[in-house]
Amino acid sequence: MKKFAIILGSFLGLVLIAALVLPIIYKDDIKAKVDSEIAKSVNAHVYYKAEDFSVSMFSNFPNFTLKIGNFGVVGKDDFKGDTLTAIKEFKVVVDIFSVIKGDAIAVNGIYLISPKINAKVLHNGKANWDIAIPDTTAKTPEAPSEPSKFAIKIKKWVISDGNITYLDKKGNTFAHIKNLNHEGKGDLTQDIFDITTKTTIDELTVEQEGTRYFNKNKFAADLNINVDSKNSKYTFKDNEFTLNNFVFGFDGSVAMPDTSNIDVDVKFGARKTEFKNIISLIPMVFLKGYEDLKTEGSLAFDGYAKGRYNPTTLPAFGLNLKIDKGFLQYPKLPSSVKNINVDMSVNSPAGSMDNLALDVRKFHLEVGSNPIDATLKVKGLKRSEIDAKLSAKLNLGELTTIFPIEGTTLKGHFALNATAKGVYDSATHELPALAADVALSNGYVKATALPAPLDKVAFTANAQNPTGKNADMKVNVSSFNFLLDNEAFGGSLTAENLDDILYNFTAHGTLDLTKLTKIFPLEGMNLAGKIKVQNFNTQGLMSDVTGGKYAKLKSAGLMTFENFSFSSTDLPQGMKVTSGKFSFTPEKMNIDNMVGFLGKSDVVINGYVQNYIPYLFADGTVSGKMKMNSNKFDVNEWMAETTPTTDANAAPKVEEAMSVVEVPKNIDFVMSSDFKSVAYDNMNIENLVGNIIVKDGKVKMEKVNFGLMGGSFVTNGTYDPSDMAKPVFDFDLNIKNMKFKDAFTTFSTVKAFAPVAEKIDGLFSTNFKLKGGLTQQMMPDMATLTSEGVLNIAQAAITGTTLGNELSSVTKFNGFNDLSLKDVLLNFKIENGRLSFKPFNINAGNTKLNLGGSQGFDGTLAYLLKTDMPAGAVGAAATKALSSMLGTNVPATDRIKLNFNVGGTSTKPKITPAGGETVAGTSSVKAAVADKAKAELNKAKADAEAKAKAELNKAKADAEAKAKAEADRLKAEAEAKAKAEAEKAKKAAADKLKNEANKLKKGFGF
DSSP: OHHHHHHHHHHHHHHHHHHHHHHHHHHHHHHHHHHHHHHHHBSSEEEOOGGGEEEESSTTTTSEEEEEEEEEEEOOGGGTTOEEEEEEEEEEEEOHHHHHHOSEEEEEEEEEEEEEEEEEEOTTSOBTTOOBOOOTTOOOOOOOSSOOOOEEEEOEEEEEEEEEEEEETTTTEEEEEEEEEEEEEOOTTSSEEEEEEEEEEEEEEEEETTEEEEEEEEEEEEEEEEEETTTTEEEEEEEEEEETTEEEEEEEEEEOSSSSOEEEEEEEEESOOBHHHHHTTSOTTTSOOGGGOEEEEEEEEEEEEEEEEBTTBBOEEEEEEEEEEEEEEOTTSSOOEEEEEEEEEEEEOTBOSTTOEEEEEEEEEEETTEEEEEEEEEEOSSSEEEEEEEEEEEEHHHHTTTSOOTTEEEEEEEEEEEEEEEEEBTTTTBOOEEEEEEEEEEEEEEETTSSSOEEEEEEEEEEEESSOOGGGOEEEEEEEEEEETTEEEEEEEEEEOTTSOEEEEEEEEEEEHHHHHHHSOOTTEEEEEEEEEEEEEEEEEHHHHHHTOGGGOEEEEEEEEEEEEEEESSOTTOEEEEEEEEEEOSSEEEEEEEEEEETTEEEEEEEEEESHHHHHHHOOOEEEEEEEEESOEESHHHHOOBOOOOOTTSOOOOBOOOOOOOOOTTEEEEEEEEEEEEEETTEEEEEEEEEEEEETTEEEEEEEEEEETTEEEEEEEEEEOSSTTSOEEEEEEEEEEEEHHHHHHHOHHHHHHOGGGGGEEEEEEEEEEEEEEBOTTSOBOGGGOEEEEEEEEEEEEEESOHHHHHHHHHHOOGGGGEEEEEEEEEEEEEETTEEEEEEEEEEETTEEEEEEEEEETTSBEEEEEEEEEEGGGSOHHHHHHHHHHHTSOOOTTSEEEEEEEEEEBSSSEEEEEEEEEEEOOSSOOOHHHHHHHHHHHHHHHHHHHHHHHHHHTTSOHHHHHHHHHHHHHHHHHHHHHHHSOHHHHHHHHHHHHHHHHHHHHHHHTO
């Protein structure tokens, strides 16, 4: 026995040691495995500290406890830095013996302590909880040979002190749950079992589209559900919900006999019958401080749902609501709403909603001393049979004595009487017979939020349709009037026949838009200023509007604008009309001396707009002619987008690159412009005068003159963004007296094709055509440009070019660093991404250069450079270098002619010799040079012979014989001299070559 006790004690000690040591030994392995699985399956940053991760058998001995503390999930990519969830503690307690046994794991408890969840949906619909990484290697598992007996039994689950926030930017919805506490229990391993849950929320807030329906409301739910998992049936027993003071209970069952059908048998109703309980359900935006209301009256509310639900069938359902002798009054206000009596029901037989019946048998209440009565019967939803009556009289002055409307004063008398009886069917355009009269007299509204009171508000309106046919509908607003800060505005409106509306609208008076938009805010739009309307009237048939028969329409009147301004999200630059008159006819709107601003640019506009009615109502093309003057017009403001911010601490607005400007295709305008100054990109344009034509989605410039950087410009051209992905332009330009350096600074094409302009001091004039594509940043697409023209340079100096420096390096002659141009006419062409030009002369002191070839917009060079230098003037080093290139020693009295191929790039040119010659002075030259000179002499002789032959055709026979004899004598003499004594022949040849060379030099200008 003693031995057994020792063995048992040793075993228990071993178990205790294992329980203590094993979790510590394998803790890192478990954590590593968890980290690995998270990395493979979650696209988010999951954080927790190793010291807050524990595996223990002692905290709930002999149960196994896994605990993670202070962990959370932080988003990546679009949700970088956003916390999805942060949890103080997550704990799972497992029965260790069930783990050892293996067939059913018993989880004694799952605990979630202080979880914080921030769920978010972006405008594009992307949700921050969608963080699972898809498993692309997953395979469809094979069906097991027999059902698995493995199960997990959860005894209890608890959520304590939870906080949940939901923000859906796409759906414009916000919800917040504060202090969520939930616990439940149930044996989920059984075929039939009970689940009991209890839930409380201290504050429930729900807001959608800017309207707050629940504002920190209390919520509680006690659920008792019997689950028959084998038959998929759920039975609710004594379940109860509480929202504020409204207690709602339901009992019954829901079963799912197959995947397509749900069988419902549920009854529900209010557990409390005080009238105040249903008042507590009214959203806070409509009724504040209901807790302090003094209420009386009783409430009855119940309903049912019974039958089968599937995609084509609905169960039968119904509900009943009765309120008897309801009464409510705010304690601090003298008047009340009393005699609230409601008797209504909704019933729908099983099958569909087509036979749904709504019956409001009675609706009555008295607002102060003013009664409101209504009855309503509706049968069917698709084709609704309607019988409705409504009558109301309200003294608006009494409303503020009933409901707390802080800082607001209301006055006036409102009356409404309406009846509707018949069928409403949108498919067949049937309407019930209708008779309605509505009127407001002596209206007055004053509030702290309003800039000025609305006074003498009045309108009288009537709607009649005795037959229910669209053609017999008549609406008559015989008058509407109001005063805003003692400025009157009013008018009338009639409309008949919904099939083809005949309308007549009149208006007169002053509209103060600044004050009106504070009373009636316009989302995404800002309006200010005043519009004075004089006897404006428009009338006609809508079919004439949509059919383009605008001559049949009648519109007339005059509008005067004072300090009018408009801006919106689509037009952030805004516009302002300091003063201006607009007069209307059906065909034309005349603009008389409109003075104002387009964005920051001042404008004065006179002219007219035609076809404005189809443009406004039927997407027609608006046309017009205007004269537009401006002292300073900023084009950049209309081509650049900015990133707005309302945060005072935020960084300044960031200006983005220009983007392609779309030109509407339904605008046909001729704008005669006279702008003193125009800012466009990095250019300051002066005295721009000409026509700007907008038509067919294109902008055309016609005889536009302007000054830029001291030069004068005349241009005609077209900007065509018809294909927004590939906009194009086509211009011709005449430029006079512009500085090369200004052209380099201003024009991207000059920077790309002629960067040498930065090194040229002087003026140029040019006449050329240029066309091609534009990038999405509104810059020329260099690869698509084509151009042809002439550059006229009277005089210019070139210093410090990379080409000149490299040429000096190759030739050892420094005279190429200072170059000059004089009376140059340079023919150029741009195509296939290269600028090519015919050879032209450049001066470098006594040295002459001749340059021709091409340069690419990528900077690559392909030039042929010819030089003509006096050997005696270039220096010993240069003479030696040039003699080496020629392969001969060049006497100082000779001139050196060398050709060079220029390659490489504009920033790093590469110069290589391409042949050359010397022209003799007083000394002899190499035999090769003599041969060259002799060849030139022979060429001159041949030319003389050709000339003589031409003259022979006109001369007499004796002149022809004499010319031929002289030619023969010269030939014989040359041959005789060549055969003479070597020294005499050599000397005679040298003398003759020298004479002929001097003639050639004189002939070529050297």
